[in-house]
Amino acid sequence: MKQAEFLNVVMPFKDKLYRLAKRLLVSKEEAEDATQEILLKLWSKNESMGEYKNVEAFAMTMTKNFCLDRLKSKQASNLKLVHSNYQDEKTSLQTQLEAEDSVRWMERIMEELPEQQKMVLQLRDVEQYEFEEICELLDMKPTAVRVTLSRARKAVRQELIKKHSYGIG
Amino acid sequence: MELDNIEKLLEKYFEATTTVAEEQTLQAYFSQKEIASHLEQYRPMFNYFSIAKEERYTKQVPLKPRRNYYKWLSVAAVVVLTFGIYFGNLYQIEREKEERERAAYAYQETKKAFELLAENFGKGTEKVAYLQEFEVAKQKIYNND
Structure with a gap:
């Protein structure tokens, strides 16, 4: 799959990935990183992408798993996700x-x-x-x-x- | 949209039995300016959902074409090596030549120095020849005695 084709496939739902990541990770930066990571992972799999019947669903599931893993590792190391999206009112x-x-x-x-x-x-x-x-x-x-x-x-x-x-x- | 219908939909909504279309109806209702005052409390919820949907991933999609640069690495290495050997050799030759010249120069200088020394030695022997003459004369005198 060429880069342009890949972008055509990915563009419609990349915002959905980002929003799901943001919902779970809260922090904007973390969500952006997660989305980037997922897109790169998809890109590295682009040869086999034709085999998935629903790339969007696949990507969403990847995002979900990635974010949950991320949260788990953060909790395990007793770190809070740092985010500055809202102020302390x-x-x-x-x-x-x-x-x-x-x-x-x-x-x-x-x-x-x-x-x-x-x-x-x-x-x-x-x-x-x-x-x-x-x-x-x-x-x-x-x-x-x-x-x-x-x-x-x-x-x-x-x-x-x-x-x-x-x-x- | 009559209020009755909305209330029914809301009830279904909280039991999670509404369809997507019905939920869109609800969203449309709550996006109106005027809604029934007792439903006002639900407004933030539906508004929020429509706002949340507007959020965009603004970063560049980071697709570096994953090309293999390693094969070019060997080419670069070969080029560097060739140049290295070529110029290295040139340098070596230059240095050898220089060294030979310097050795030749040193040889010439030494030779000159030795010649100078030999000349002076020559002078010395000349003088010694006079001395010999003197000796002969002395012997003659002794013999006459």
């Missing part, structure tokens, strides 16, 4: 007001979710994959996907209601 009034920003708030909520729920929510509600695709990507049973998704959505809802009724940030 407790420091000043200015940032406290910014915390009102619902997007940032949602981001915080999403960060709190367990990895499995994060992934399912990301794949379904952001990327709008069908259930069968998610099953394939995450190697899960359809019922498990449904349950996880429902739990994730409800968890988000609960946090939102909490915030909505008490207005705490």
